[in-house]
Amino acid sequence: MKQIKKNYKKTFQKTNLLVLLIFILSSCSSDDDNGSQPNLSSENLITSIVFTTANNTVLSEDITAVINQENLTITLLFPSGTDIHNLIPTIAISNFATVTPESDVSVDLTSPVIYSVKAEDGTIRNYTINATVSEPFSDREILEIFYKANFINTLDWNLNADSMNSWTGVTVVDDRVTELALSSKNINTVPAEFGGLSSLKALDISENNLSNFPIELGQLNNLERLVANENEISSLPAEIGNLTNLKYLMVEDNRLTSLPTEIGNLNQVTSLNSSNNFLVQIPSEIGNMSSLKTLTLNNNEINSLPDDIGNLSNLETLALVNNQLALLPATIGNLDKIITLNLGYNNLSIIHSNIGSLSAVEYLKLNNNQIVMLPLEIGNLTTLRELDLSDNMLRSIPSSIGDLTTMRLLNLISNELTTIPKKVCNLGSVISLILTDTNVTCL
Structure with a gap:
C-alpha cells in the first residue's frame, strides 16, 4: 500500500510538471505571436x-x-x-x-x-x-491700400472723393494710374498690391523712409522711370530685372550694398544713378545694359570694375568719384562714345595705355588719386577739353599732352613736378595751365 502511494505521488508530481511546462510554452508562443503582429497606427491626416x-x-x-x-x-x-x-x-x-x-x-x-x-x-x-x-484690385483700390498701409503719411488724398483726379501727385488716364509723384510724403512701405498698377509709367517715391520694395515691383511692366533717391533701401529685389521698359533708374542716397545681377536685363535704361550708397562692386551683368548713356556711382566703396564695363558701347558719362578704385580694366578703352570720365578721389596709381582709345572724351578728371605716371597715349585724346590731374604724385607729364590743341584747361595743382615739357608750355595761348609751384620750369 505504501508503495502504491509513493508511485501515485511521483506520477502526480510529473503530471503537474508537465502541465506547468505546457503553460509556459503556451505563454511564450502567445508572446511571440503578439511580437510578430504589433498594433499598427491607422492615423493618416x-x-x-x-x-x-x-x-x-x-x-x-x-x-x-x-x-x-x-x-x-x-x-x-x-x-x-x-x-x-x-x-x-x-x-x-x-x-x-x-x-x-x-x-x-x-x-x-x-x-x-x-x-x-x-x-x-x-x-x-x-x-x-x-x-x-484673388481678383485684381482696381487702381483706386490699390492706392487706398497703399494710403492705409502708410498710416502717418502726408498724402493729400480724399479717399471719399468721387475720382482720383483731386489726389495730389496722381496722374490718371482712362481710370488707370500712369504717374505717381510721391516725394517727401512720409512713406515707409509699398504693399504687394502695388504690383497691380500695370499702367504705371513713372514713379517718384524719393525722400521717404522706404527700406525695401516688394518683389511685386517686377510686375510694373510699363514702368519707364523709377526714382527712389534718399530712402533707407538696403537691397533691390531680383524682380527689378523684369522691368524691361525702364529707362531711368535713380536710387541715390540709400543703403545699398550691392546691385542684383538681374539689373543686366534692363537693356532700355539710359541713365542709372546709385551714388551715395555702400556698393563694393558692381555686377558684371551691367555690361548687358546696352542703352546706358549715363552711369553715376559716386561716393560708394567700389574697389574694382568688371571687364564687361567695356561693353557699354553707348556710354557717354561715367562717374565714379570717391570710391576705392586702384586699377582700371583695360576694356575702359572700348568706351569710344564716352564724353565725361570722372575718376577723382580714388586710389589709382597707374593709368592704362588703353585710355588713349577714348576717341570722344572731352572731360577727363583724375584728380586726388596716387598717379605717378601717365601713358604717352594720353596724347591721342584729340577731343579733350579739360584734364584734371591735381593732387596726385606726378613727377613728370608726357610731352604728347602738347598735341591736345583742343584742350582749354589743364590742372596740375599739388603734384611733384619740377619741369613741364616745352611742348605743353607752348599751349599757353590756348590753355589755362593751373600750377601752384612757381619753381616749375619748361624744358
Whole structure:
C-alpha cells in the first residue's frame, strides 16, 4: 500500500510538471505571436500645408491652407497676380504616415491636386487641394491700400472723393494710374498690391523712409522711370530685372550694398544713378545694359570694375568719384562714345595705355588719386577739353599732352613736378595751365 502511494505521488508530481511546462510554452508562443503582429497606427491626416516665402520666391508672405477634415478638402487663396504653376508646399502629416506627392515637391495648382496620405497600417486617405487667385484690385483700390498701409503719411488724398483726379501727385488716364509723384510724403512701405498698377509709367517715391520694395515691383511692366533717391533701401529685389521698359533708374542716397545681377536685363535704361550708397562692386551683368548713356556711382566703396564695363558701347558719362578704385580694366578703352570720365578721389596709381582709345572724351578728371605716371597715349585724346590731374604724385607729364590743341584747361595743382615739357608750355595761348609751384620750369 505504501508503495502504491509513493508511485501515485511521483506520477502526480510529473503530471503537474508537465502541465506547468505546457503553460509556459503556451505563454511564450502567445508572446511571440503578439511580437510578430504589433498594433499598427491607422492615423493618416494632413495636419497643415504652408507655402512659405523661403521656398517660393513669387510670394511676399506665407500662405497657409484651410483643411476640412470631414470633406477631405484643402483650400488656398493666393494674392492677385500670383503665378501658381510651380509652387512648393511644406506639409505636416500624422506620425508614421507618408504622403504622395511628398512635402517640399513643387506642384501645379492651376487645377485640383490629389494628396494621398497612407497610414502605417496601409489605410489611405485622399485630400483634394483647390487653389484660387484673388481678383485684381482696381487702381483706386490699390492706392487706398497703399494710403492705409502708410498710416502717418502726408498724402493729400480724399479717399471719399468721387475720382482720383483731386489726389495730389496722381496722374490718371482712362481710370488707370500712369504717374505717381510721391516725394517727401512720409512713406515707409509699398504693399504687394502695388504690383497691380500695370499702367504705371513713372514713379517718384524719393525722400521717404522706404527700406525695401516688394518683389511685386517686377510686375510694373510699363514702368519707364523709377526714382527712389534718399530712402533707407538696403537691397533691390531680383524682380527689378523684369522691368524691361525702364529707362531711368535713380536710387541715390540709400543703403545699398550691392546691385542684383538681374539689373543686366534692363537693356532700355539710359541713365542709372546709385551714388551715395555702400556698393563694393558692381555686377558684371551691367555690361548687358546696352542703352546706358549715363552711369553715376559716386561716393560708394567700389574697389574694382568688371571687364564687361567695356561693353557699354553707348556710354557717354561715367562717374565714379570717391570710391576705392586702384586699377582700371583695360576694356575702359572700348568706351569710344564716352564724353565725361570722372575718376577723382580714388586710389589709382597707374593709368592704362588703353585710355588713349577714348576717341570722344572731352572731360577727363583724375584728380586726388596716387598717379605717378601717365601713358604717352594720353596724347591721342584729340577731343579733350579739360584734364584734371591735381593732387596726385606726378613727377613728370608726357610731352604728347602738347598735341591736345583742343584742350582749354589743364590742372596740375599739388603734384611733384619740377619741369613741364616745352611742348605743353607752348599751349599757353590756348590753355589755362593751373600750377601752384612757381619753381616749375619748361624744358
